[in-house]
Amino acid sequence: MPQTLFTPGPTPVPDAVLQRMAQPIIHHRSAEAQSIFRTVQPQLQKVFGTTQPVLILSSSGTGAIEAAMCTLGQPGLKAMVLNNGKFAQRWVDMLRTFGYSVVDANIPWSNPATPEILEPLLKEHPDCAQVWMVHSETSTGTYSDIQALAHCVHEHSNALVCVDSISSMCAHEIQMDNWGLDVVATGSQKGFMLPPGLAFISLSERAWKAAELATLPCYYFDLRKARVTALQNTSPWTPAISLICGLEVSLQMILNEGLEAMWSRHTQLSLQLRTSVLASGYALYSTSPSHAVTALYIPEHIPDLVQRLLQDFSIRVASGQDQLKGRILRVGHLGYYTAEDIIFVAGALSSYMH
Numbered sequence: 021m022p023q024t025l026f027t028p029g030p031t032p033v034p035d036a037v038l039q040r041m042a043q044p045i046i047h048h049r050s051a052e053a054q055s056i057f058r059t060v061q062p063q064l065q066k067v068f069g070t071t072q073p074v075l076i077l078s079s080s081g082t083g084a085i086e087a088a089m090c091t092l093g094q095p096g097l098k099a100m101v102l103n104n105g106k107f108a109q110r111w112v113d114m115l116r117t118f119g120y121s122v123v124d125a126n127i128p129w130s131n132p133a134t135p136e137i138l139e140p141l142l143k144e145h146p147d148c149a150q151v152w153m154v155h156s157e158t159s160t161g162t163y164s165d166i167q168a169l170a171h172c173v174h175e176h177s178n179a180l181v182c183v184d185s186i187s188s189m190c191a192h193e194i195q196m197d198n199w200g201l202d203v204v205a206t207g208s209q210k211g212f213m214l215p216p217g218l219a220f221i222s223l224s225e226r227a228w229k230a231a232e233l234a235t236l237p238c239y240y241f242d243l244r245k246a247r248v249t250a251l252q253n254t255s256p257w258t259p260a261i262s263l264i265c266g267l268e269v270s271l272q273m274i275l276n277e278g279l280e281a282m283w284s285r286h287t288q289l290s291l292q293l294r295t296s297v298l299a300s301g302y303a304l305y306s307t308s309p310s311h312a313v314t315a316l317y318i319p320e321h322i323p324d325l326v327q328r329l330l331q332d333f334s335i336r337v338a339s340g341q342d343q344l345k346g347r348i349l350r351v352g353h354l355g356y357y358t359a360e361d362i363i364f365v366a367g368a369l370s371s372y373m374h
């Protein structure tokens with residue numbers, strides 16, 4: 021029996037996308053490849069809510085974040101991380117690796133980042149050049165209101181608003197330009213209904229200005245190079261062209277559904293799952309649940325719940341990470357899911373609670 025993925029990356033890939041990617045390989049400098057780049061660019065801009073170019077990198081989401089950090093960095097530059105989970109912690113570690121001076125706003129893991137936490141920190145660190153935040157913290161299933169956070173940053177500082185929207189994009193509304201987001205990065209294996217291997221990132225005008233002053237060494241992941249080639253409908257290096265062919269199909273599906281309809285489907289599905297599992301006796305981990313992934317405490321009487329779901333229903337969910345290992349499980353509902361899928365996974369979960 022094929023496994024059913026309910027993980028917050030990778031997520032299920034529609035047949036139409038799989039079939040497109042199974043077509044004979046094309047050359048990445050061909051007219052056909054250029055035409056695909058030309059088609060997907062305005063579509064990606066729509067999904068991001070930006071008029072800036074959206075750069076396509078052949079890497080996972082982490083690669084796009086690394087690219088931004090090295091393209092915008094200087095040794096000792098001060099950057100803050102609204103650190104409320106494992107992925108935010110990764111950005112703390114990565115900034116330190118690149119020689120930034122890091123302000124680690126340590127937030128309890130089940131909680132969102134809020135302007136109340138952010139504002140005093142901005143006042144304490146007026147020289148902060150970047151504020152990093154995670155829109156949907158996948159390790160804890162936590163949503164943070166980045167529109168409010170971005171507003172707070174711009175009100176109190178000149179820092180760039182840098183957003184990990186890796187698991188939020190397509191599940192939650194995002195408006196890069198209207199909300200004043202300066203860096204937005206995501207990956208293919210989450211809301212975009214593709215296999216892992218591509219990352220998408222866009223920088224605001226202000227961020228490109230900051231890039232001119234940057235002095236950290238980078239080459240392959242230098243976003244200035246990627247911007248030059250994006251404007252020519254190509255990429256600086258050999259891209260994962262098969263995935264980009266798949267992207268053309270998945271973006272068509274996303275835009276056929278419509279962004280508003282897609283966001284509202286994710287809202288509905290996450291509410292449906294939460295209502296259902298709460299009724300069967302589960303407890304939510306996060307105080308601000310994401311629409312991309314639901315984190316539940318593992319009930320004491322079923323410590324092997326993650327393995328049981330796999331054995332009994334061929335359902336793969338994600339375990340907790342780090343201090344949450346064995347304490348929570350995470351059910352992804354990001355991308356290609358319907359109400360029937362939620363009934364299936366909620367029914368499976370409830371079967372252990374009688």
Ligand SMILES: *Cc1c(COP(=O)(O)O)cnc(C)c1O
Nearest residue numbers: 029080081082107158186187207
């Ligand atoms: C998946 C994920 C990442 C890591 O992305 P990779 O594609 O595995 O590099 C980072 N942040 C969040 C919020 C994620 O969900």
